[in-house]
Amino acid sequence: MRVLRYLLILIIATIIYAGDVNKIKAEIIENISMLYIKKHPIYIFIKSNYFNKTKKYLQKNYYFYIVNNCNKADICFVDSYPKNIKGKIIFLTSYLSYLKNKNAAGAFFWQKGRPTIIFNKQFIINHHIKIPKEYEDFVE
């Protein structure tokens, strides 16, 4: 049942979110979050210039809750690595911040005019996260 429910969420999300840029961004956040966290609802914190406008799309979704503090979140999408936060999944949305903070779970940024995602290999190994074969190019 659970599997079907997740399937349904993904299919509905794909249909609903197709088109608008911020909707596509919201869908990327959902996908990344679901990869790292295998439960629902997923509590998400966003403090990112690039992703800030996706909140309104995620807020409307029953399976993802937007919280206003990284401490209360399961996963945080942030431009710079937050201080005094431990044991949280930090996904950076700036390339330069990622270069400085290799503890992050991964990063989203633009490179050579294209959007890019990196999943931190060390983080994935340490946290026993299963990455699909098709994502292997993203792992480094």
Place this chain on the structure above:
Amino acid sequence: MKKILLTTFLFTFLLASNLNSLLNKLSIKDDLSNKTKKENSGYIIIYTRQDLDRMKILSLKEILQRIPFIRYNENNFALTDPFYAPYQLNNPTYIRFYLNDVELNLPFGSNILQLLGQLDVKYIDHIEIYMGLPSFEVSPKPSMTVIKIYTKKGYRENNSIIETLYGNRGLNEEYFTSGYGDETKSYFLYFGNDNIKRKNYTHNNFSLKRNIYAKSFLGNIQYKNFEILIYRNQGKKDAFIADGFKIAPLNPYIKHFYNLINIEYKKDNLKIESNYQFGNIFYYDKNAYIINYNPLIGFYNQHSLHLHEKTINFKISKKFIFNTNTLFLEFLTKNDKFNIENEKINNKPINIKYLFTRRHTNIYGVEYTKTIDQKHLINISYTRLIQINENTKNYKSNTYRIGYIFNNNKYVFKSFLFKGDFLPTPLMLNYNNYLNKSKTFAYSFKIKKIDKYGFTSLLFGHTNIKNVIAFTKNGLVNLKKENNYDSISIRKEINLYKDKIIINPWRLWANYKSYNTKNIQDGIVFSLFKTINTFNTYSSLVYYKNHKKNKEGINLDLTISKTYKNFEIYFKGINLLNKDVTTDYYLINPLTNQKDIIKNIDVNERIIAIGVSCEF
């Protein structure tokens, strides 16, 4: 346990396909052109970052060739000039050229497109082309075509690239780009070195050269709401046949130095912008026979001068939005200064008194847009220009445009009515300071059908120009009769997952009543972007025919690129069939009326080059 495993499997399966396609979708939807393009501004063709990455264009020349109703051409100095006609002055306002929304212009009459049109453009993220007179924006004066190039942004690059290109005839170019940052602060730098060895000719034992050597720098820094853009370019161009009574040049050349500094502040709907542009152009011409005649000196065969041009612009604009109404206001003030120094004839200094050296322009623009419902949009624009020329005639000009746009996601209909003026440049006024402005009137419409894979569009335009400024037996004058142009263009774009096809036939009917002649020009642009295994390919076929001149040609371009980790290697071929349309040049001896003609000059000669880039 089984359930968890199955969940994980399904998750990962769905995510894999989703995330990849989402990134692909995002790169198209969030392309920077989607942020800069102004659909209300008229009829637009966009070359996106993805297109340009595959095309690997060597210069804007390749883009100019693909614009409907334009044929790429060069003047007798081998400078880019699509409207080239022998013994006629270039009007830089016919094609306006923008860099990051800053109009590049030098006030005396120099054309920046002429200076930069053949140089490397690796700093470009995307290009927008607004076609036809109605495609004008508030404040600037009218233009036949507007070319807007937008630079790469540091926050979209996050890398450094070094690249080199080698081609036939010893062509070699080197570039370095570096850009890093995020949406709040970023920088992008570009250094380029062009050594363009062009196909040279020999005529009556005289060497006609067109080589270009240039160095460019571009710097773009963004910090919160501020953006600074610096562009510098300096180079030397061999001036081909230059001027004279006969085609007998003795190594004429043009050296140029162009500099732009622009500072911009943008917040919500307010934009404040100030820029300073200056250019130094050194022109040297020497002919084995005679270049010209000066009443003070007589006939001469050597001429050189140093032209200094400066312009300072300040622009402020604000958009007000009330429900379905949008009001856009803009004010631009501009101070121009220009002078010619060290003018020499037969190596002797000569002091020619030019008409004026300063000009001040104020431009007030207003644009009102009413969205009637989600489908209908009315757009009314008005621009008032006041140009004060020191010691000579001043100009006032009004430009109007009314547009109606219908959009229901399946069909788009655009229609514009336009009225405006082309003003003479200071260079023209030096020939005749009684010149009147050229008056233009145009109407046009475009219907576009959007389908799942792209669109099909039909564009029709009619343009009328009165008081055209041209050289006749009486010197530079306003022609009494008008010119009429009718144009039609059909464009089909098919976008597949990674591939793209563009087919764009067009026809232009020109009726030059002053000369009592008519002409028809035809063109077809075909482009194919295709990914074959791990190779990205771009092939393009451009056909052009000028019925009156009986000139026709076909240009086949091909680019194949492949990426290996941090390296990219590419092959670039231009005019591979060597059958592109050619140009005939001539010089006239006014004493005997004898024409010295050189025919079938390739303005777009065959280039075969290999480039390698390394990302780090």
